[in-house]
Amino acid sequence: METRTFEDVKKYVEWQSQGKCTVLSAKTEQHFNDLGVDVYVWNVKTDTDGDWWVVEGDNVPMNLYPQSAYYFGADEAYSFHMGLMQRMSRSQEDYNPEDFINGVTLGAEIAPQLFRKLKNIAALIDTAKEIEDFQSIGVQCRETLIELGNHLYNPMMAGNEDQPQASNFKRKCELFIKFYLRGSENSDYRNIIKKLTEATWDYANKITHSRSATYYEVSTCTTLCISLVGVYENILQKVFDPLSQYHCSECQSKKLSISGDDSDEDGIVQKLYLHCEECGATTQIAFEKNDENSPTYITGKVIK
Template identity: 70%
Template sequence: MAERTFEDISKYVEWQSQNKCKVLNAKPEHTFNDLGVEVRVWNVKTDTDGSWWVVEGDEVPMNLYPQGAYYFGTDEVYSFHMGIMERMKNSEYRPEDFVKAITLNDDIAPQLFRKLKNIANLIDSAIEIEDFQAIGVQCREILIELGNTIYIIEMAGEDEQPQASNFKKKGEFFVQFYLRGSDNSDYRSIIKKLTESTWDYANKITHSHNATFYEASTCVTLCTSLVGVYENIKQKVFDPISQYKCKNCKSKKLKIIDDESGKDGIVKTLLLQCEECEDITEVIFGNKN
């Protein structure tokens, strides 16, 4: 950005002034760069609206402060200006940060991320009961979308296909499909509980006549974390060797030396070689088809 000129500063002050003043004189009184950005404080005199300090700089929004009554010198006005800017920066609510924090920054399908960001934003301005109900509706939509994102028809195996909006069932099939065996039984059980209670709670908020900000906020947090949980399962599945150790020396330093995939593209068997003892471990993934 080019440095601002006398004309820029004059125009700004004349535009901001309540008294339709004219700038008589404006000069940069002091330049600061102790915070890593160059910030200039201008001394501005007007015909009918007194004297002003104007603070501006690279990447620093311009603002003006009256001289005399409150701001005696350039040091003072500079500290004050930078303090305000810093606070504005920190108090700025960014819904995507909320989503990222709860989901531990996992990669989330873009259509889900957009919707999560949207409700994280809505909750901030929700006041009336209809606002909270609308958040419940949005949460339901997110869960249905999550169901569509995680589910493929092969997951039902011999069972009847779930209805398009049956998120609970899709979640159940997904978990059965990917998290097999007794090692995963606690994990399966907690995800099932979380899935069912989140869905039920979103439905409850949708029809509630006494939900407050706190219940709606809980619902948003539950939905967001559930998306993160399913993302975690996918990562566990696509990081197939994370759960195995060498059958000979129990080391987890395994590398894949061969794999075989089914026609659905999902890996069925893996040959893992131990980097410690060179023993080979074969892993066969449970798959109904």
């Protein structure tokens, strides 16, 4: 296979944008050969469509990934691209949509209505061949994201602000993030998830209307959609996991298990006793009641 040139990459990116942007610069950012094939990651800048990673190489189809969303570096873009290509190269008999979803989400517990929709999308991606098939997958990704917003959102999250429209996925997610990921310690977490949310929604809408999308762009859209569902389910599990925020008061290990608790006459936990599996110490957590609009009704404080 001949080495791709600047003109090849420029032509590909501008074609993918349907002529709506101009490539200002494109240079090889990194070269990989750890799987026995030469693969190059290009750093591409455009005038109106942001910055992109373009991955291509020997017997590897060219594809592009937004730098502003999930793919922050050349390494991540390369790893995602090669994993996607390996999945696509497997025989149809070996492909299991449920296994694919569990692999992408790292086995996160997913609400049944969302898991069913994701299975449908993951099954369709292996049989899609025509533009209409690709557009249909874009539509289903978008509908799944709207369902995700409905699953996450509670009207009290808006506080004194206007309630979002029923299909306003991005606004519902924004209010969800503000409600559950408060504080400066969650600043980077909030920013990353916001970027991923907006990019996934925008890309699903782009695939829905695209007349030039290929199997590779639609596979990327599908994987982003599945990943985003897993991310939000992880946030819910983090919020309601009583142990995730604590560590051993002696050795700082997070290998903790609940060994006991003290509750009041109403059954509300006042103290929690955590056993450290690393050093055997016991850490006591005292709980205080917050206002009822707080995302966590009680706040724990290490007292020993």
